[in-house]
Amino acid sequence: MAKHKISVTVNGAVREAEVESRLLLVHFLRENLRLTGTHVGCDTSHCGVCTVRLDGEPVKSCTLLAVQADGRSVNTVEGLEQGGKLHPMQEAFTEKHALQCGFCTPGMLMTASALLERNQNPSEQEIRQAISGNLCRCTGYLNIVKAVQYAAEKTRGAP
């Protein structure tokens, strides 16, 4: 199996590796870099538990090859907390009980935090649309919607 040298900026740090052509990005993150916060939940790009951000865009890392991330920037759940301070979305998820088993949570956080960057005041329908590629089997989604609204308020500095 052919191997390729890749260089990927992961959560701000340059990571270099020699990988097989077929290695999925999610396995590169989980197994080569031991960033196990990104999970695997299906084989068909439906569940979204593997969601990371590639050059800022939320993507399903089970449907990308590691070589496709060469020269690009990847952000995972492990990079959300900065300098010991939780991302507003992380705080909001705890505050609004937007997680139970925690398995979908990292992907959900990555999608929701990307939404908030493009739209600081999303409507309920926009939130539901944005997270509709991320399945959750525990929460029934309502508290996730509330968490995104809460984080949006905090980010806007609303009272």
Add this chain to the structure above:
Amino acid sequence: MKTDAKICGMGHSMKRKEDPRFIRGQGNYVDDVVLPGMLYMDIVRSPHAHAKIKKIDTSKALKIPGVLAVIDGPTLEKYKLHWMPTISGDTQMVLPIDEVMYVAQEVCAVIATERYIAADGADAVEVDYEPLAPMMDPMKSIAPGAPVLRKDKAGKKDNIAFHWEAGDRAAAERALAACEVVAEQDVYLPRIHVASMETCGCVADFDAAQGKLTVHMTTQAPHAVRTVFALVAGHVGLSEERIRIISPDIGGGFGGKVPVYPGYVIAVAASVVIGKPVKWIEDRMENLQADSFARDYHMKVRLGAKKDGTMTALSIKTIADHGYTNASANPMKFPAGLFSICTGSYPMKNAFCEVDAVYTHKPPGGVAYRCSFRVTEAVHAIERVVDVLAQKLKMDPAELRMKNFIQPGQFPYKSALGWEYDSGNYPAALKKAMDIVGYEALRKEQKDKRARGELMGIGICSFTEIVGAGPSKDFDILGIKMFDSAEIRVHPTGKALARFGTKSQGQGHETTYAQIVAEELGIPAADVQVEEGDTDTAPYGLGTYASRSTPTSGAAAAMASRKIRAKAKTIAAHLLECSEVDLEWEPGKFFIKGVPGKFKTIQECAFAAYTNLPAGMEPGMEATNYYDPPNLTFPFGSYICVVDIDRGTGEVKVRRFVAVDDCGNIINPMIVDGQIHGGLAQGVGPALYEEIGYDEEGNVFGGSFLDYYVPTALECPTWETDKTVTPSPHHPLGAKGVGESATVGAPPAIANAVVDALSHLGVTHLDIPITPEKVWQQLRKAGAAL
């Protein structure tokens, strides 16, 4: 609330102790476990529902660098490990010798140094099958003269897995014959799958030097698994004290992680034979196609009543399709689970139900999908047929329910099928739900919309659950009684460690159990460390499913705490130099009656337990309780669903969903609401979308997320939840359990709403999932499709 926010006992919406690791991506799920020298396993599965295996050619697979071994049936046969019992006491192949019995059955397993190489190896294994005719229809399978499927069972002459019944058949028939009106309805609940976001898997690690097996695995019942492993593999030297099951963070369970699947056993065998840790993680298609399904109940329901709507008799005859083997996770005395709760919230005097379980060439199962042993089937049957009766009598479904409910003064209520309902107030719950939803206004809106040709429906479900298995006189799994446990240690500095026989899969036990200890001992919940899931450290218990954690281990936490409090009281009297009878308790401290300034805190008592004891007292501050519940608990609720239907596409949109639940006293309101929200979504799924179906050749529909539709945020409405509180009289905290109520109660509410929307078109029933196509066919038939 008895405690303040600092102590955070019952009734506080304490933020979860689990969350800090999960929001950082630092959970430890089974696929996160990596051990030195670990190998990977991938499973070759059957593409046929029924076939003879003529040859398994592993030569190409074994030539792949990194492939170390292929384990097949004959390999396991050498160790007599090719068969295993199911948790229902039936039998199933771990790996086949010469015949496969369902699509996706495990045929052999490839062990390799890397995950991808194991998959390459599985692809390279060549299996020569001779396809045989599959039996996919349970009605054909049960018919006389059908070919016998389980030829492995000596003397087996039919395809009946079991027959079970409850109640008085003759009396129910007599009562039905005397009824002025009988509502009859065939109700089918199809196969569905829990589809937890994490699939199943394990890392089996056999340490030959110590002769010790450690298995990190996705199990809801680690102790039960340990015992089963010891019973099954005792003959090859696996002894229970040298088996350790570790259930790490679990990414959702819902019943699907109760059974022992062949993959676990093969991984264990591989680790024992090769002497290295072996990881096996299912992919989603394996998970959906091969792991235990739920439901598959074909029910014939008859509900008899007087003309005024008074219900008097019920009979339900069920054919249950169990697939290749009965792999249900039911208590032994209840092979059809707690299906006999089917009289529901109504005091009918005569009832009878029976279940014939049938083998077919489908994957094995009969586990729950977030419900307490077939309660969903029972509730769907009764709540659907109550609406059929209402339609027949031209009565409002709310009025019919109100007229019939068991009244608050009738509790404890003995049902016709033998259960003693502990407590309830059914009219109050329905009244509250109707007030919240604005029932009368909705009926008017519906009338107006109908006049305009628009379709909307209102559906009610007033369910009674039966959870918390269970009292040891009746409840066991493979002989092991269904108590559960708590072990609490209070350290000298007043902090505590509490361990349990249950295992959270997202329910928040680390928080709620800590709150129970806080409630009883006054030690802040923040100071109570909760641990579960490691059989080497946790006390024995049967695990978490059937909404049993609060009824069993939650009760055990209270009882163990009370033992500690009793000891602390003796110590406090010693420290205060008074008699115990002079002491009063408020959360966190004992004080001398009438002298509130003279007190000793629980933390001071804990320190004294290790430093300054009364003469003759045993040091330490620990207690264990194995709680054997005196009865089950009976949570209930009334749900009202409002749907709108698109006449062009047949699509059902859940506009509103009001859920009034009563789970007795509440430990953490935030977590209870979260459980209900999630359960409701898992009610929307089966009601409208989810089904695992098969064609006549045994090919599966719904075997991946491409066509097994799990509801997204777009299909779920903004849930409207509220409560009534009717404590359980026998649970030490008055709690009942809540994890599954919503999954049980939601599907009939949704189905009733859809039928209600279409009732003026002559529709009296639709089986779930009520897909757009099913609705559109009805609309077309009635000439109402756009």
